[in-house]
Amino acid sequence: MINDSNMDLINLTKDGNVTKRILREGVGVSPEKGNSVCVHYESFLQETNTKFDSTRDRKAEFTFNLNSGKVVEAWEVAIPTMKVGEKAEIFCSSEYGYGDEGRTHIVPRKANLRFEVELLGFWENANSAAERIALAEKKKLEGNQLFQTGLTEEALFAYRKARDYIKDLWNCEPEELEQSRLLIVTIQLNIAACYLRLKNYEFAIEVCKRALNRDCTNIKGYYRLALAYLELGEFDQCIEFVKLGLEYRPSNPELLALLSTAEKKKERWLKESKKIYRKMCDN
Structure with a gap:
């Protein structure tokens, strides 16, 4: 030995x-x-x-x-x-x-x-559009497993690699192109979930916006984007994107709960700001 x-x-x-x-x-x-x-x-x-x-x-x-x-x-x-x-x-x-x-x-x-x-x-290496899509799906599922077990950095790596397979895919059949578009939206939002857990809210905002550019009806996109703004204390932006999501799903419970939370936090922040302002003026 x-x-x-x-x-x-x-x-x-x-x-x-x-x-x-x-x-x-x-x-x-x-x-x-x-x-x-x-x-x-x-x-x-x-x-x-x-x-x-x-x-x-x-x-x-x-x-x-x-x-x-x-x-x-x-x-x-x-x-x-x-x-x-x-x-x-x-x-x-x-x-x-x-x-x-x-x-x-x-x-x-x-x-x-x-x-x-x-x-x-x-x-793995991939050549055809079908291979690239299949491997992107495989890496996405791997990322899901890693995320669920708390290995967030490793999950983020897997999701990024999944995105790399298909982010520039264009020379393929129309159905493959649509499959790729929907898959990359899901991958981008999974990347956003990793950034939220890692408290990297600016990056979460960036990838959510990219996802919504490809699918403006995606409710998870609006929710995670609004949540990132809420964590940054940017209440107006949070409320704005929650309301945009509610235009597509008016009764969505997650968005409605987030809207209520954001409005309460904004109200509390305004009250605290007024108190601080009064103290400054009194002095």
């Missing part, structure tokens, strides 16, 4: 020289050969625990194709065993890392390594 023996270590090779410890469970399926994979990682010399590389320090994700020869062999072995959202420690001997030569000035010769890797997402 090339690391401390623990019950939670998973042996990934017959020789025992690549092992994995799951730090956080993931969700769904695992990537396969040829998939594009996106990760965050930190790399350490196992003997001294010295960090020599980190995407988190660079604040930039790392993307590569599995089995393309772009990463160390330990990753090619370990990452196909991971699920989206999973964070794991990967231990390997030098033969699965940088070999006898190491990396000049960075990794010593014959160094055993430890990596902390988080699988943010993966996606």
